[in-house]
Every structure is written in C-alpha cells, then in structure tokens.
Amino acid sequence: MRKLTMIAMLSLVLAVICVPVDARADDGRWEIGPRLILVTAGGEPTNDLTGGGIYGRYHLNDQWKIGFAVDSMTGDFEEPYRLLGIASTEVVDGTVDLLVFSASIEREYGAPADKSRWFWNAGLGFSSPDVTDVTGLIPGGGTFDLTTDAGTETLLMLSGGLRRRLGKNWNLEVGVRFDQHFTDWTIRDRDSAGTATLSNYNAYGAQLGVTYRF
Numbered sequence: 001m002r003k004l005t006m007i008a009m010l011s012l013v014l015a016v017i018c019v020p021v022d023a024r025a026d027d028g029r030w031e032i033g034p035r036l037i038l039v040t041a042g043g044e045p046t047n048d049l050t051g052g053g054i055y056g057r058y059h060l061n062d063q064w065k066i067g068f069a070v071d072s073m074t075g076d077f078e079e080p081y082r083l084l085g086i087a088s089t090e091v092v093d094g095t096v097d098l099l100v101f102s103a104s105i106e107r108e109y110g111a112p113a114d115k116s117r118w119f120w121n122a123g124l125g126f127s128s129p130d131v132t133d134v135t136g137l138i139p140g141g142g143t144f145d146l147t148t149d150a151g152t153e154t155l156l157m158l159s160g161g162l163r164r165r166l167g168k169n170w171n172l173e174v175g176v177r178f179d180q181h182f183t184d185w186t187i188r189d190r191d192s193a194g195t196a197t198l199s200n201y202n203a204y205g206a207q208l209g210v211t212y213r214f
Contacts, residue, residue, distance in 0.1 A: 027112075028214040031171065032056035035209030037071060039179065041201055044083065045131075046075040046096055049203055053100075056211065062112050067104035067121060074098070077148070080134050083187055083196040086144050089137045094148070097130040102157060115165045125155035125179075145191050151184035159207065171211045178204045 036052040053071030060066060077094030081087075104123025110116070129150035136144055161175025185198035 028169070029059040030056065031059075031211040031213045033171075033209055033211035035069075035071075035207055037073060037177070037205070037207045039073075039177065039203040039205030041075075041203040043078050044201060045077050045080065045185070045198060046201075046203075047078055048205075049073040049075040049096075049098065051098075055209060057106060063108055065106040065108065065121075067102075067106050067123065069100070069102045069104075069123075069125075071100045071102070072098070073100065077131055077134070080146050080148070080187055081136065081144050081189075083198070084144075084146070084189055084192075084194045086189065086192075086194070087139050088144070089139055092134055092136045094132045094134040094146075096150075098127045098153070100125045100127040100155060102126070102155065104157065108163070117163050118160070119163055119173075119175075120158075120160035123155075123157040123159075125153075125157055127153045127155065129153060129183075129185075131185075143191055144189050146187055146189055149186045149188070151186075153184075154182045156180040156182075161207075166210075169213050171213065173209055173211075175207050176205070177207050178202065 034052060035055050038050050040048045051071060051073030053069055055067065055069035057065040057067040074095065074097050077096045079091060080094055102123045102125030104121045106119055106121035108117050108119040131148035131150050134146040138144060157179050159175050159177035161173055163171050163173040166172050180202050182200050183198055187196045
C-alpha cells in the first residue's frame with residue numbers, strides 16, 4: 001500500500017512540473033477534490049501514516065482562502081507493549097486508523113491567471129482514532145493483552161507547496177505538511193493491569209491533490 005501511494009505521488013509530482021497550461025483560470029469561488037497523504041512519525045505510536053481524503057476551499061479573494069477536509073489515514077501501532085516496559089518473544093504491531101475532520105486558512109501567492117502559485121496554510125483538526133488490541137507472549141512465560149482507549153485527538157496542521165493550473169477549472173498541487181497531534185491515549189494490559197499513556201506525537205511528510213474550481 002505504501003509503495004503504491006509513493007508511486008502515485010511521484011507521478012503527480014511529474015505532472016505538476018510537466019503539464020502545459022493554456023486556459024485561463026475560472027472565477028468560481030469553490031474548489032474541491034481528492035488528495036493523497038504520506039507522513040512519517042517518530043515510532044510512538046507509529047512510524048508512518050498513509051491515506052487520503054476529500055478537501056476543498058472557498059476563495060475569500062485572490063490571496064486568502066478558507067479550507068476544509070476529511071481524511072482517512074492508517075498506520076501500524078509500533079510494538080505498543082514497549083510503552084509498558086513489557087518484552088515480547090516476537091515483534092507484534094497493532095493498527096491505528098484515523099478519520100480526521102479539519103478546517104484551515106490559506107494564503108496563496110501569485111495572480112489567479114498564473115499557471116503556478118505558491119501557497120501555505122494552517123489548520124485545526126479533530127479525530128477519534130480506532131486502535132486494535134495486541135496480544136503476545138512474554139519471554140520466560142506469561143502473556144500480555146493490550147487494549148487502547150485513544151479518546152479524541154486535536155491536530156495543529158501546517159502545510160505549504162506549489163499549485164499548478166491544468167486548465168480553466170482544474171488545479172494540481174504538491175506540498176509538504178507537519179501535523180502536531182495532541183492525544184489522550186491510555187494503553188492497558190488486561191493481564192497485568194499495567195497502563196501507559198501517550199499525550200502527543202508529530203508527523204510530517206507530503207501531500208498531493210487535484211481540485212476542480214467552480
């Protein structure tokens with residue numbers, strides 16, 4: 001899945017650079033379309049998240065926009081037993097699924113008719129992660145059975161990149177992003193009653209998308 005996502009992203013990057021543009025930009029205030037996301041993290045709770053979703057924006061004027069997005073992302077919960085100081089006879093990962101709802105403000109540079117424009121945006125997101133249970137064997141005997149209450153996450157989101165006009169209504173963009181996750185995770189071992197908590201983590205990487213303006 002991650003390999004296919006990276007191939008798709010590289011293909012879109014080439015398209016941003018190589019696609020010729022002849023038509024003038026449309027004057028519509030709305031844009032909407034799909035995007036791909038690939039970010040890496042520090043390993044607690046995950047090394048990477050991949051996914052994508054639907055995003056859009058409303059043009060306040062030629063420079064400022066209000067954005068919105070719904071993104072679904074998934075990744076491995078890397079060796080969660082280590083957070084509780086538990087050893088395992090083998091590497092066992094869980095799965096983290098995020099459905100993120102977000103809103104943002106964006107600044108774009110360049111005239112609407114320019115075929116390429118730089119942009120940055122800042123946003124706020126919310127998610128209720130779904131984390132799978134993890135079980136395994138402890139060296140020397142015994143077991144662990146971990147369950148996670150992930151609560152609700154709040155995300156501070158920053159991104160920026162290059163947007164290229166494909167025609168009168170279509171735009172293709174490539175960007176980098178940084179997401180700070182503020183969390184309230186509690187990981188509990190049903191066998192030993194031990195617990196661990198996770199209060200924050202960050203993720204950074206790339207995003208690629210295409211929008212239709214109307």
